[in-house]
Amino acid sequence: MQEESKALWNDAQARAARSAMNARRITIDPITRLEGHGKVDIFLNTEGNVDRAFFQVPELRGFEIFSLGRPAEDMPQITSRICGVCPTAHHMAATKTLDDLYRVEPPPTAKKLRELMYNIFMLEDHALHVYILGGPDFIVGPEAPAALRNVVGVIETVGLEVGKKVISMRRRLRELMTLMAGKAVHPVFGLPGGVSKGIAKEDISHFREVAQDALEFSRFTLQVFHDLVLKNDDYVKLITSDTYTHRTYYMGLVDENNAVNFYDGDLRVVDPTGGVFARFPAANYLDYVAEHVEPWSYVKFCYLKPVGWNGFTEGADSGIYAVAPLARLNAAQGMATPEAQKAYDEFFATLGEPVHHTLANHWARVVEMLQAAERIVELVNDPEITGTDIRTLPTETPTSGIGVVEAPRGTLFHHYETDERGLITKANLIVATQNNSARMAMSVEKAAKDLVRNGEVSDGLLNKIEMAFRAYDPCHACATHTLPGQMPLIARIRGADGEILRELRR
């Protein structure tokens, strides 16, 4: 009898604890204005302050398993279909991986066509983020009501003419991509050793016209950023506040002059003081990048192998690094084009070097738009761009290939192994958001801890927590991969010791 009442008592205690825990759980779901899906869980302690906060991913796509046994040359098409957000990045990473797999070097014209295509994509995607995804935080303002923090609010703030400009520029860039690759969303363009189609001489004047307008548009965007963000002391304070600051390593692709490159080059890594930590070709990525697993997330947390995993901590002893626009600018020693270089100099003169402020990603993105536009102008005026030698036919028997590009959201690795027929036996993708996942988790937790006090959580406050990861422009649609390719879980609620108090299944 005594045992029975003891059991009852314990059960009641457990239920009470669970219900108290439930009451203290704040969930922002779905994360608004974010590519793909995500979820944040914030656990409060009894005083109503943040105990821990988790950034979780409720969607899974077992892509690597799906690709087994398929012909490697299908990968540029298949991977670009992973999601509608960054198809061109996957397409190009896969294409470069095929070059490596078949040990084939594309002719110069093919490389330039790929780079042109890639810079057009970069510009178009960055413009989307600046004006539509991240823009609402700055252009409309972080404290504005949610109903206005969207594209309609942005256009109301910057004016109708600007809205028209953004929409028309994006459309014209996408039309160029369609001209080059059949379609903008799922390109049919990259082949091992080259590309499927060149640019006809009679079409190049149209490319030049759009390129020049794109450059004007990028200059204009930098001006908008200056006028609306940099001249606003409150925004600048927010960008440089400790809440949005992490001292980590940074990684990005650089050319032979250590300038930012989106399409090709070596990976350069700088430490939290800005000193160069490593410079390596993509083929050696496994010597530098390792993945850490946490029980509460399906996303693997990348870290620098030579430094090691030291928990979610900052500084030179922690292998956590970042990718994406801010990281690219930090990891490079300059931009590859003159106007972007000027903007880069101003960026670092204003914020110091390296820049550890996560929200500076938005500014870095604008600097990168300028480089993309300038590079597009260079390429469409290069006489070789209308060349007809666009393919080197592969003759080698394939075994293994590694390719890398800078996706708008950061470094993207593809790695395939095949049998002698070129059928995939192993595929590994490390996507941008995965490279960033550890720093992003820290950002969310830090913002939550700094902003949620005594249980007070307003809509504006939640938005500020979301701003911490929105700056990375994360896309989780392809960041997760597990064996069955299915997401069996929605939420886990954990106690202070990490024990699961409650589990909600799909």
Added chain:
Amino acid sequence: MSGRNGRAGRILVLAMGNDLLSDDGAALHASRLLRWIVPENVDVVETSEAGFALLEFLEGYPRALILDAIRTGKQPPGTLLRLTQDDFAPVESPSPHYAGLPDLRTLADQNGISFPDEVLMLAMEVRDPYSIGEELTPEVSMALQDYVRAAADILMRWPRNGSLSHKHQAATGRAD
């Protein structure tokens, strides 16, 4: 603006989804059958994009039928849901990637972009839009013919000249 001038008087069928994500591709599978039997004034277009990007597809068409997979869990997989614009409350859009039709219309009006006067959505309740794979689940696969037939019925009832004089013919409410 190329291609958009030719849209006046035509009807758009916009099939949405990702055909690598099992049932998420239900509408795409349906549209690949549907495209063989539609009247000549109908353009059938597939997309894996969402939200803001859809504006470019819808622009210039007076009428559009959107096909999509939906997972409410409230009815058996394979059930067809017919939704009109009135069913899409002008809620605060959580994301431009998931921008609702009212947001798109507002954006279009704001920027002088011509948006369809009539948009109807025919969605199919699906079982599994999360797993990687090109196959539909059996229930959804079995219901595909009904999906195509229902979409074709709507298109046949819409006037060939694309005018809006038969607005009342647009069905409302659920089809099940």
